[in-house]
Amino acid sequence: MLGKPVIFYIMRLQLLFHLMIFLFTFVQISGQTVNIPDYKNPDKNFEERVDDLIARMTPEEKISQIMSLTPADLLRFGIPGFEWSGMSTHHVGQGDNCTVFPHTINQAATRDPELVREIGITVSDEARGLFNSHLPRMGLTFWMPVVELARDPRQGMTQECYGEDPLLTSQVTTALVMDIRGDDPRSLKAIATPKHFVANNNEWNAEIYPPEHMIIKDSTSGAKLIFVTTDTAADINLYFDWNCWFSDLSMMTFISTRTGRSELFGYIPRTGQLIRLNPRKDRHVASLAYVDLKTRDIYVRTGHSVYQWNVSILFSDDSATVEKVNVQERKIADAPEGSTFFSALSQSGDRRYLSATVLDTVKDQQSIIAINIRTGMITNLLTWKNATPFSHVQFSKYNPYLLRFAYSPHRIWIIDTRHPGTAKKIHLQEPGELVTHEDWWVNDQITFCGGYRVEESYVKITDIHTQTTRIIGAGAWWTWGTPYELSQFNWWHASGSPDGKWVATDNWHGHIAIIDERTSHLRLLTKNHRIYGGGEHPHVGWAPDSKSVEFTSHKLGNPDVVITYLPEKWNNPFMESFSSDPSDQPGNPDLR
Numbered sequence: 001m002l003g004k005p006v007i008f009y010i011m012r013l014q015l016l017f018h019l020m021i022f023l024f025t026f027v028q029i030s031g032q033t034v035n036i037p038d039y040k041n042p043d044k045n046f047e048e049r050v051d052d053l054i055a056r057m058t059p060e061e062k063i064s065q066i067m068s069l070t071p072a073d074l075l076r077f078g079i080p081g082f083e084w085s086g087m088s089t090h091h092v093g094q095g096d097n098c099t100v101f102p103h104t105i106n107q108a109a110t111r112d113p114e115l116v117r118e119i120g121i122t123v124s125d126e127a128r129g130l131f132n133s134h135l136p137r138m139g140l141t142f143w144m145p146v147v148e149l150a151r152d153p154r155q156g157m158t159q160e161c162y163g164e165d166p167l168l169t170s171q172v173t174t175a176l177v178m179d180i181r182g183d184d185p186r187s188l189k190a191i192a193t194p195k196h197f198v199a200n201n202n203e204w205n206a207e208i209y210p211p212e213h214m215i216i217k218d219s220t221s222g223a224k225l226i227f228v229t230t231d232t233a234a235d236i237n238l239y240f241d242w243n244c245w246f247s248d249l250s251m252m253t254f255i256s257t258r259t260g261r262s263e264l265f266g267y268i269p270r271t272g273q274l275i276r277l278n279p280r281k282d283r284h285v286a287s288l289a290y291v292d293l294k295t296r297d298i299y300v301r302t303g304h305s306v307y308q309w310n311v312s313i314l315f316s317d318d319s320a321t322v323e324k325v326n327v328q329e330r331k332i333a334d335a336p337e338g339s340t341f342f343s344a345l346s347q348s349g350d351r352r353y354l355s356a357t358v359l360d361t362v363k364d365q366q367s368i369i370a371i372n373i374r375t376g377m378i379t380n381l382l383t384w385k386n387a388t389p390f391s392h393v394q395f396s397k398y399n400p401y402l403l404r405f406a407y408s409p410h411r412i413w414i415i416d417t418r419h420p421g422t423a424k425k426i427h428l429q430e431p432g433e434l435v436t437h438e439d440w441w442v443n444d445q446i447t448f449c450g451g452y453r454v455e456e457s458y459v460k461i462t463d464i465h466t467q468t469t470r471i472i473g474a475g476a477w478w479t480w481g482t483p484y485e486l487s488q489f490n491w492w493h494a495s496g497s498p499d500g501k502w503v504a505t506d507n508w509h510g511h512i513a514i515i516d517e518r519t520s521h522l523r524l525l526t527k528n529h530r531i532y533g534g535g536e537h538p539h540v541g542w543a544p545d546s547k548s549v550e551f552t553s554h555k556l557g558n559p560d561v562v563i564t565y566l567p568e569k570w571n572n573p574f575m576e577s578f579s580s581d582p583s584d585q586p587g588n589p590d591l592r
Contacts, residue, residue, distance in 0.1 A: 039077070053077060090119070092127045099126065104146065108162035113171045120179035124190045131190075140190040142180065145173040147194040202329040204279045206311075208322055211272030218526045221567060225526060227553070228267045228561040229274070233258035235265075237550045237561045240495045240541035241394050241439040242344065243291045247544050250313060251275070253289055253298065254550075254561045264289050264300065267561070268313070268322055275325050277309065288344045292351060293397060299345050299354055299373070304335045306345065306354065306371060333376035336369075338362050343393055347373075348417075350400035355381075357390045357405075368393055368405060370417060381420045396440040397498075402464075404440060411435035412446060414464060427462045427469050441496035447503055449494050453477055455486035459494045459505050459515060473505055473515040473522050484532055493539055497546035502566070504549045506538035512551060514566060519573045526564055529553035 038044050038052035054062070061074060074080075090107070091100040099122055101107065107116050131140050149169060150161035162169045173194060182189030214227040229235035234257045238244035244253045251266040259276065263285055266275035277298070278285060286300035286307065298309040307329050314324040332354070335341050339358040346355045353370040360367070367383040368390055381403065384390075392406040403415045405423075412426040412435060426446065429435050434457060438448035444464050451457045459473030476489035487508040494505040496517075503515040510530030515522045529538055529551065536559045538551035543563075553562045 090123075092123060092130060098130075099123075103159045104162055105150065105159045108165075108168060108172065111168060113168070113175055116172045117175045117179050120176040124180045124182065127190050140188070141193060142190060143193055143195050144180075145176045145192060145194055147173045202279070204327055204329075206266075206325040206327055207276040207280060208325060209274035209276065212274070213267075213272045218564070220527055221523070221525050223525055223567050224565045226563040227556065228252070228254070228550075228563060229256070230556060230560060231256075231258050232558050234536070234559045235561050236536055236552050236559050237539060237541065238289065239344070240437075240493055240539040240551075241392075242289070242346065242541075243293060243397070244289075244541065244550065245291060245543050246296050246311075247292075247294050248296075249543065249545065250296070251311070252543075252550060252561075252563070253277070253291055261285055264298070266311075266325070269563075270315070270319060271321050273322050275322070277311070277325075277327060279327075290345045290347055290354070293347055293349075294351060299332070299347065301341050301345060301356070304340060306332045306334075306341075306356065308332050308373065331376075332373060333371050333378060336360075336378060339367075342366075342389065343391065346394045347397075348395040348400050348403075349398050352400070353379075353395070353417075355393050355395050355403055357393055359386065359389075361386075366390055368403070368415065370403075379417075379420065381415050381417060382423055383421075392438065394440060396444070398440065398442055399444055402440070402444065404438065404446065406438070412438050412448065412462070426464050426467070428467070437493045439495045441503075442498075442500040445496070447472075447494045447496050449491050449505070451475060451477070451490070455481070455483050455490055457490040457492060457507075459491050459503060461496075461503075472503055472517065472520050473513070487532060493537065495541050497542045498544055499546040501546065502542075504540045504542065506540045506551060508532050508537075510535075510538050510554065512538060512540050512549065512564065514549075514570070516570070516573055521573065523570065525549070525566070529555055529562070535559065 037056070039049045039056070041049065044052075056077070057074075065074075090103050092098040101119050101123075107119060110116070127140060127142065146160040146162070147169065148161055149164045149166060150158045162172050177192045177194065180190050180192035212230045214230050216225050216227070217223075218225050236255045238253060238255065245251070249269060251268055253264060253266050255262055256265045257263075263276065263278040266277055268275065286302045286309075289298050289300045291298050296311045296313075298311060300307050300309060310328045310330070312326045313322060314326075315321070316323050335358055339360045341356055342359050343357040347353070348355070348370070352373060354373060356369050356371060358367050358369055364386045365383055366386050366389060368381045370379045370381055371377075372379075388408040390405050390407060392404070394404050396402040396404070401417050403417060404426075405413050405415070407413055410425050410429055412429070413423045414426050415423050427435065427448075430452075433452055434450040436449050436457075438446050441447050441461065446462050446464065448460055448462070449457045450460060456475055456477040458471045458475045460469055461472050462469040473491060473494065475491055477486060488511070490507060491505040491513070492507050494503055496503050501517055503517060504525075505513050505515065508530065509528060509532050511527040512525045512529065513522050514525050530536070531554055535554045536552045538553070540549050540551040542549055548563050548565045550561060550563050553560050
C-alpha cells in the first residue's frame with residue numbers, strides 16, 4: 001500500500017463490490033464477440049476489471065464513491081448508485097414486512113449455531129429480494145454480525161452481541177458471514193461487515209522486546225538461575241504474596257523502569273521475549289497488578305479505577321517467537337465516591353472478588369472492600385477510623401472466605417467475608433516481638449518471619465484454627481554479633497509453595513533458602529543477591545507448579561528479575577544421607 005493514498009484502496013474495494021453485484025455480460029453478434037472494455041468483460045478477473053474502470057473515472061467520480069450513499073453518476077459506465085449502510089442483526093432494518101427474529105443475545109442463548117445460521121440465510125434471502133424489488137435506499141451491505149464479546153452489561157449494546165463465550169461467538173459469526181454472502185463463487189448475495197471489535201473495551205497490541213535473559217549455574221546449589229532481565233533499568237518482581245504468573249506458565253509479570261516510568265512488563269519463558277503490557281499512550285500507569293489464579297487476566301489499579309486486562313499471546317508457527325500480544329481492557333469498578341484506593345489488589349480463592357483498601361478523607365476513615373470482578377459491585381468488609389493505615393491486605397488463595405491484613409500494634413488480622421464488619425487477631429504477638437511479611441499458605445496457615453531481639457528473625461507458620469505457631473526455618477543470634485553478621489543467618493520474607501511442600505525465604509543479604517515442610521531442613525538455594533543496607537529486597541515468590549521461585553537480584557549491578565529452579569534431587573527429603581557434596585547438606589553454615 002506504500003505510495004498510494006488509503007482512499008484509493010477504499011474506492012477499489014467499493015467498486016469491486018459494485019462489479020460483483022452488477023456484472024455485465026458481453027454481447028455476441030453472429031458468433032463474434034464485440035470489442036468491449038475490460039471492466040465489462042466477464043472473462044477478465046475482478047482485479048483487471050476494477051483497474052480498467054478506475055482508469056476511466058474522473059477524480060470527482062472517484063470521490064463520489066467513498067460516501068455511504070453513492071450517487072448515480074456512474075451510469076455512463078452502467079453502474080447505478082448504491083446504499084452502503086444497512087442493519088440486519090436480527091432482521092432487515094430497511095424493509096417492511098420482513099421476518100423479525102429474537103435479538104442476537106437471545107439467539108446466542110440457544111447455543112445452537114446451526115439455528116442461528118438458518119436465521120442468517122433467511123435474513124440475506126429477504127435482503128436480496130427487497131434489493132431486487134428496487135426498494136429506495138436499499139443496499140446489500142450490512143453492519144453485522146457483532147463480533148465483540150459482551151464483557152460488561154454497562155456497555156449499552158450488549159443485546160447486539162452473542163454473549164461472552166469466545167468459542168460460540170466465533171462459530172456463530174463466522175457462519176453468518178458465509179451465509180450472508182451465499183455460495184455463488186462469482187456473485188455475492190449480500191455482504192456482512194463484522195463490527196465494533198472494541199466498543200466498551202479498550203484494546204491494544206503490546207510492544208514486544210527481544211530476549212535479554214542470561215542463564216547461569218549457581219555456585220552454591222548447582223541450581224539453574226535465569227536472569228530474565230539484564231538491562232540497566234530497575235526490573236523488579238511483583239511482591240511475593242501477589243500472583244505474578246499465568247497458570248499455564250506462559251508469562252510471568254514484573255515491573256520495569258526501562259521506559260522512563262514504572263510499568264508492568266511480562267516475560268515469555270518459551271521465547272525469552274519481554275512484553276510491555278502497559279499501553280503506550282499517555283494515561284495513568286498501571287504498575288500494581290495481580291494475575292488471575294486460573295486465566296490470562298491481569299487486574300490492575302489505574303488512578304481511581306480497577307481494570308481487567310485479558311491477554312492473548314500469538315506464537316509463530318514454530319513457537320520460536322511471539323508474534324503478537326493483544327491486551328483487552330475492561331473497567332471493573334471505580335473507587336467509592338469520595339474515596340481513593342491506597343493499596344494493591346488480591347484475588348479471592350474462588351476468583352470472584354478482588355480486595356482493595358480505600359481512604360475516605362472527608363469521613364476520616366479507611367475501609368477494606370471486596371469488588372465483584374464480574375459486576376463491579378463493592379462490598380464493605382471492614383471500616384475503621386483513619387489512624388494507622390491497613391497494609392498487606394490479601395485474600396487467601398486457597399480459602400475463598402478468608403482475608404488477611406496488617407495493622408499496628410498487632411500485626412496479623414483476618415476477616416471472614418461471611419461475617420463482614422469484624423476482624424480477628426491471629427498469633428499471640430507479645431510486646432516487642434517482631435512479626436512481619438506474612439503470607440497465606442495451604443490448610444489455612446500463614447507464614448511469617450520474626451523474633452524477639454535485634455536482627456533475630458525465624459520463619460514461622462501459624463494455624464488460624466488451632467492458634468498454634470511453630471518455627472519451620474531457624475535463624476540465629478549471638479550476643480557479640482553485629483547487625484551485618486546476624487542478618488546473614490536470619491530471614492525477612494517467607495512464602496509457601498502452592499503444593500504445600502516448601503517454604504522459600506530471603507534475607508537482607510539476598511540469600512534465598514528453601515525449607516522442606518516435611519523435615520524443616522533449610523537448604524541454601526542461592527546467595528548474595530542484595531547489598532546489605534540498600535537495594536531492593538528479593539521478595540521471593542513461587543511459580544504455580546512449585547518448581548521454581550522468582551526474586552529480584554542485584555548481582556549484575558542493577559535490579560534484575562531472576563527465576564531459579566529447585567534442584568530435582570531435593571525432592572528426596574533424606575538425600576543428604578546419600579551425598580558427599582557439602583552443598584547438598586541441610587543447614588549449610590557457609591552463608592557468607
